[in-house]
Amino acid sequence: MTSTNSTGEPALRIENLDKYYGTFQALRGINLSVQRGEKIVVCGPSGSGKSTMIRCINRLEQHNGGRIVVLGTELNDDVGNIDEIRREVGMVFQHFNLFPHMTVLENCMISPMIVRKQPRAQAEATARHYLEKVRIPEQAMKYPSQLSGGQQQRVAIARALCMQPQIMLFDEPTSALDPEMVSEVLDVMVTLASEGMTMICVTHEMGFARRVADRVLFMDGGEILEEAPPDEFFTSSRNERTRQFLSQVLGH
Amino acid sequence: MVSLLRNQKVRNALLQVLYVGSIAAMVLAGIVIARRNLADQGITSGFDFLFKSTGWDVNFSLLPATANDPYWWYFLIGIINTLFLGSVGLILATIVGTIVGLARTSSNDLARLLGRTYVDIFRNIPLILQVFFWYAIITHLPTPRSAHEAWGFLLTSRGLYIPFPNVGSAAFAAATVAVIAAIVLPAWLGRTSRLAQPIGQRRAIQLAAAAVALACAAIILALGRLPDTPLLDFPALQGLNLRGGLRIPPEFATLAIAIAIYGGSYIAEIVRGGFKSVGTGQVEAALSLGLSPWRVFTLVRLPLALRAMLPILANQYVWLMKATTMGIAVGFTDFFMIVALTINHSGQTLEAIGILMAGFLAINLSLAAVFNRINKAIALKGNQLRG
Amino acid sequence: MEMVVVAPPAPGRLEDLRRRFFATPLQAVVSLACLTIMVFLVWKLLNWAVFSAVFTTSGGPEACQAAAGACWSVIAARWRIIFFGLYPYEGQWRSALACVAVVVMTVLSCIPAFWTGRRIALVWGAGTGLFYVLMKGGVLGLAHVGEEAWGGLALTLFIFVTTCLIGFPLAICLALLRRSELPWISRTTGLIIDGVRSLPLISILFTFAVVLPFALPQWLQGDKLYRVILGSALFFSAYQAEIVRGGMQGVATGQEEAAMALGMRYWQRISRILLPQAMRNAMPATINQFVISFKETSLVVIVGFFEILASGNAAYGTGEWRFAYVEVYAFIAFIYFIFVFSLSRYGAFLERRMSVSER
Numbered sequence: 001m002t003s004t005n006s007t008g009e010p011a012l013r014i015e016n017l018d019k020y021y022g023t024f025q026a027l028r029g030i031n032l033s034v035q036r037g038e039k040i041v042v043c044g045p046s047g048s049g050k051s052t053m054i055r056c057i058n059r060l061e062q063h064n065g066g067r068i069v070v071l072g073t074e075l076n077d078d079v080g081n082i083d084e085i086r087r088e089v090g091m092v093f094q095h096f097n098l099f100p101h102m103t104v105l106e107n108c109m110i111s112p113m114i115v116r117k118q119p120r121a122q123a124e125a126t127a128r129h130y131l132e133k134v135r136i137p138e139q140a141m142k143y144p145s146q147l148s149g150g151q152q153q154r155v156a157i158a159r160a161l162c163m164q165p166q167i168m169l170f171d172e173p174t175s176a177l178d179p180e181m182v183s184e185v186l187d188v189m190v191t192l193a194s195e196g197m198t199m200i201c202v203t204h205e206m207g208f209a210r211r212v213a214d215r216v217l218f219m220d221g222g223e224i225l226e227e228a229p230p231d232e233f234f235t236s237s238r239n240e241r242t243r244q245f246l247s248q249v250l251g252h
Numbered sequence: 253m254v255s256l257l258r259n260q261k262v263r264n265a266l267l268q269v270l271y272v273g274s275i276a277a278m279v280l281a282g283i284v285i286a287r288r289n290l291a292d293q294g295i296t297s298g299f300d301f302l303f304k305s306t307g308w309d310v311n312f313s314l315l316p317a318t319a320n321d322p323y324w325w326y327f328l329i330g331i332i333n334t335l336f337l338g339s340v341g342l343i344l345a346t347i348v349g350t351i352v353g354l355a356r357t358s359s360n361d362l363a364r365l366l367g368r369t370y371v372d373i374f375r376n377i378p379l380i381l382q383v384f385f386w387y388a389i390i391t392h393l394p395t396p397r398s399a400h401e402a403w404g405f406l407l408t409s410r411g412l413y414i415p416f417p418n419v420g421s422a423a424f425a426a427a428t429v430a431v432i433a434a435i436v437l438p439a440w441l442g443r444t445s446r447l448a449q450p451i452g453q454r455r456a457i458q459l460a461a462a463a464v465a466l467a468c469a470a471i472i473l474a475l476g477r478l479p480d481t482p483l484l485d486f487p488a489l490q491g492l493n494l495r496g497g498l499r500i501p502p503e504f505a506t507l508a509i510a511i512a513i514y515g516g517s518y519i520a521e522i523v524r525g526g527f528k529s530v531g532t533g534q535v536e537a538a539l540s541l542g543l544s545p546w547r548v549f550t551l552v553r554l555p556l557a558l559r560a561m562l563p564i565l566a567n568q569y570v571w572l573m574k575a576t577t578m579g580i581a582v583g584f585t586d587f588f589m590i591v592a593l594t595i596n597h598s599g600q601t602l603e604a605i606g607i608l609m610a611g612f613l614a615i616n617l618s619l620a621a622v623f624n625r626i627n628k629a630i631a632l633k634g635n636q637l638r639g
Numbered sequence: 640m641e642m643v644v645v646a647p648p649a650p651g652r653l654e655d656l657r658r659r660f661f662a663t664p665l666q667a668v669v670s671l672a673c674l675t676i677m678v679f680l681v682w683k684l685l686n687w688a689v690f691s692a693v694f695t696t697s698g699g700p701e702a703c704q705a706a707a708g709a710c711w712s713v714i715a716a717r718w719r720i721i722f723f724g725l726y727p728y729e730g731q732w733r734s735a736l737a738c739v740a741v742v743v744m745t746v747l748s749c750i751p752a753f754w755t756g757r758r759i760a761l762v763w764g765a766g767t768g769l770f771y772v773l774m775k776g777g778v779l780g781l782a783h784v785g786e787e788a789w790g791g792l793a794l795t796l797f798i799f800v801t802t803c804l805i806g807f808p809l810a811i812c813l814a815l816l817r818r819s820e821l822p823w824i825s826r827t828t829g830l831i832i833d834g835v836r837s838l839p840l841i842s843i844l845f846t847f848a849v850v851l852p853f854a855l856p857q858w859l860q861g862d863k864l865y866r867v868i869l870g871s872a873l874f875f876s877a878y879q880a881e882i883v884r885g886g887m888q889g890v891a892t893g894q895e896e897a898a899m900a901l902g903m904r905y906w907q908r909i910s911r912i913l914l915p916q917a918m919r920n921a922m923p924a925t926i927n928q929f930v931i932s933f934k935e936t937s938l939v940v941i942v943g944f945f946e947i948l949a950s951g952n953a954a955y956g957t958g959e960w961r962f963a964y965v966e967v968y969a970f971i972a973f974i975y976f977i978f979v980f981s982l983s984r985y986g987a988f989l990e991r992r993m994s995v996s997e998r
Contacts, residue, residue, distance in 0.1 A: 060896050077260040087902040097897035101915050110911060111901035156897075163901060268823040271816075275827060282854035289853045360666060361659060362673035376979040377972045378934040380941075381948055385972070388964040574839035581941055588842050601850050608842055609834070616837040 009072045011036045011167055011198045012057065018065030019052055019222075026052045028222045030066070036166075039199045041209040041230075044219035045245060050202045053219070054169045057200070058089045071166060087115060090160030094172040096152045098144035104131065104155050105140040108162045116163065123162070130158040134188050150181030154188055161192075168192065170201040204249055210234065218242045286602055295599040302327075308597055310585040312501055323594060330590030331611055337504065337586060338573040341511030345572060348512050349519025356524040367520065374517040380578055382514055387506040387582045406487050406497070412505050413487035416498035423476020427469045434465035503584035507576065515572050522568060526561035527553060559630055566623035570616055587611055688969075700959040713963035714970050717954040721971065724790015724945045730782060734793040737773040740766055741796045749985055756910070767800055786864045790945035792974065798946065799936045801868045803929065806875035813880035815909065818887060835877035840935055843870045848942040867939055875932050882928055886921030887913060923993065926986030930979055937975075947971055 012034040019027035027049050042050045055061040068075040070085045108127035112118045131137045134154035174182045193212045216233040218226040226239045302324040313329045355367030399408040406413035438458035487497030538552040579586035591608045660670040691708025703710035723731045744766030777783035816828040847870030852860050898908040940949045955967040
């Protein structure tokens with residue numbers, strides 16, 4: 001259970017992952033290995049299990065079969081392991097999920113302070129640093145409801161970064177945004193990627209996938225149907241359903 | 253061992269066993285201790301006492317009751333008293349609440365002010381204080397000899413005397429059922445899908461049903477009438493006491509009045525909330541169709557408001573039923589007071605408390621079941637009013 | 640294009656009145672009926688309570704009884720028993736001060752600046768502590784006064800405050816247990832909550848006061864007053880738990896997920912994320928529950944406590960003031976009214992403010 005951060009161990013290893021909701025099988029035998037610093041984009045039609053998969057990685061969903069090893073720590077029923085993994089894995093949600101009763105700064109400070117037990121001054125310095133990084137330092141004392149959707153999502157990214165995670169999960173971060181705000185969020189994500197963060201993004205932003213991803217995954221029916229570098233994925237996908245999906249997403 | 257405690261599944265199982273186990277242990281320990289304490293006082297536990305005679309009297313009962321009756325009969329009397337007082341209070345409170353609630357929603361400023369004053373005063377004074385107040389008022393009424401009299405009603409400190417039809421009690425009960433049927437049957441016929449007739453022709457059937465039920469009531473009353481007596485029995489002074497008519501004991505009258513007035517103030521707010529929830533769009537649509545204000549009220553506002561009110565009203569009615577336990581404050585033998593008296597006289601504490609809980613659970617559940625059915629029957633199909 | 644707005648001629652006073660109250664024949668009838676009722680009631684009430692009333696004790700009960708209106712002398716003669724019950728005469732200032740402490744505490748907790756868990760706990764802890772020390776004495780040179788001598792308004796307030804103080808945390812625990820993911824915990828808690836809610840308060844008070852001593856070992860029985868307070872707190876918490884749970888359901892599920900994803904443990908999520916939002920959602924209903932439970936403290940009179948209602952009964956029940964029951968009840972009703980009405984107005988104000996800020 002101690003994290004063996006040897007160079008050989010990938011940041012994330014998923015083996016034969018199964019997930020059921022009652023009798024409905026949401027994930028079927030998923031296999032995935034992500035190296036440190038790798039950027040993965042997951043796409044696929046709605047209900048294909050892509051959100052479920054990344055929510056399994058920090059145990060927002062509990063898997064029923066197979067193994068998940070995050071940073072050398074296996075995700076199982078051990079409570080200590082779950083806490084450890086959640087500290088090292090940041091997540092950004094579709095609907096931001098900022099805490100409405102706290103200011104932007106408090107949103108960013110709370111977790112480092114109570115989970116990592118950082119002193120207040122240090123937590124505030126970190127928070128201001130990351131707010132600067134997502135380009136909204138001036139909004140620190142505002143409440144989330146006073147910000148636009150794009151600003152809120154950038155705060156959510158800063159909040160996750162304040163825990164100084166080693167892996168970042170993005171669950172459709174731009175789907176709930178007005179079109180004119182998508183790019184400001186994507187820009188932040190591109191910057192983050194260029195700094196070497198390990199990222200797994202569920203998104204339909206194919207431009208982003210082309211620019212940033214090392215690999216693109218296509219999921220449907222709870223399975224990974226195709227896994228390829230972006231050039232190959234967009235130009236010569238082998239799978240019929242992938243091509244169909246791509247024509248729908250890129251069609252207009 | 254340590255790693256076992258860190259396992260989520262083990263932890264969850266352990267927590268559940270600990271929680272349920274400690275609660276069960278506490279309850280069991282209580283029962284064991286209580287049984288031992290009671291046994292020390294020579295009281296054997298068990299439900300045999302239900303068949304022993306009580307040896308004390310109840311001051312109000314719809315069923316025949318003597319001190320020789322067994323405990324189970326007294327519990328039955330208590331439940332019926334509670335239900336009877338509850339129903340009377342509930343009906344009176346609904347009438348008061350509807351009038352005040354309508355005043356609260358009226359377009360007339362004076363009526364609104366009046367309704368609001370009523371609600372503010374009676375809602376903000378505890379029910380038990382109101383019960384004490386009305387009880388003091390009623391018991392300080394003049395003695396029968398100098399009773400207040402109006403339209404055959406007599407107000408005395410020994411109770412309220414009202415004119416009553418001269419019929420046997422069985423016939424009167426049957427007639428009451430018939431009158432209730434006259435109200436319920438048409439409503440049921442209006443809702444049920446068993447009738448194939450279009451709405452217009454249903455009205456005739458509904459009226460006919462009501463008429464038949466009322467006719468039945470009249471016939472029952474005529475047949476059950478005691479021979480050689482006038483139709484209505486008026487209370488009158490005879491010697492030092494009053495004879496004739498129906499005596500409503502001060503305790504019952506107190507509780508019915510207090511529940512009606514206090515409950516009415518709550519129901520008024522529910523009525524107001526119900527009407528407030530009807531969107532102005534619905535009313536405007538109806539007015540623009542050329543319906544008269546009265547028809548808009550009966551066809552649009554009232555039915556929609558009723559649907560919004562009913563779930564809250566159901567809770568309020570359950571509350572009113574429970575409020576009958578105030579009876580013990582003035583000595584009305586409702587279910588709870590019978591239980592308390594049983595504990596006093598027989599010492600069968602655990603059993604009596606168990607019966608108390610079961611009784612109120614049954615009352616609550618059956619009321620809830622009735623209201624759920626009504627709710628389901630009148631619920632709007634689909635969700636055309638949401639969104 | 641220019642719009643010409645023609646203002647309607649400003650209606651005169653009379654015209655305005657006519658439109659508001661006599662627009663249609665029906666309106667006119669309703670208005671006149673209401674006006675008659677109001678004038679009649681107000682006149683009767685004023686006449687009884689003010690014009691024909693006796694305010695001084697100089698004439699004694701006899702002169703008072705002879706008067707046509709209210710006999711407020713009974714209050715002047717007996718206010719001490721109504722407010723303080725059987726509390727020793729020379730110590731009654733303590734009882735009065737204790738009531739003031741509770742009122743100050745209530746007012747403070749209505750100010751939004753005090754709405755953090757720690758501050759509320761501090762205010763209520765300090766207020767109740769002060770109340771207890773003042774009433775009970777035995778320290779700081781105050782003479783010891785046992786609970787059995789407490790009475791009147793002070794006892795009413797004490798029961799109310801302790802009910803809330805015990806019931807509120809209990810309610811939060813029950814609400815959390817009921818929404819637990821562990822089926823047996825949530826089911827058992829649900830059974831307890833629904834069971835308590837289906838019983839009338841009187842039967843619970845009676846059980847705790849009279850029946851519980853049988854079921855408890857000697858060393859656990861405690862004073863009857865504290866058993867009754869426990870029963871009343873249990874009843875309060877069963878209702879309040881459902882209100883808190885409603886507030887929790889109003890918090891988006893994403894909030895807890897975000898907290899989990901940030902690595903927060905169960906208690907951290909509950910105390911920092913879930914509860915602050917849930918309590919805010921539940922605020923209006925909570926105040927309403929406080930109002931109800933304040934009114935319900937009066938029920939302890941039935942299990943034999945000398946709170947304000949019982950001391951009112953005593954105030955007119957003995958001797959020469961026997962006729963003055965209406966005045967005594969009116970006075971007690973007025974005291975209740977002040978507390979309950981101001982609290983419920985505050986609740987309504989809060990509800991309006993919150994519904995505005997949500998828009």
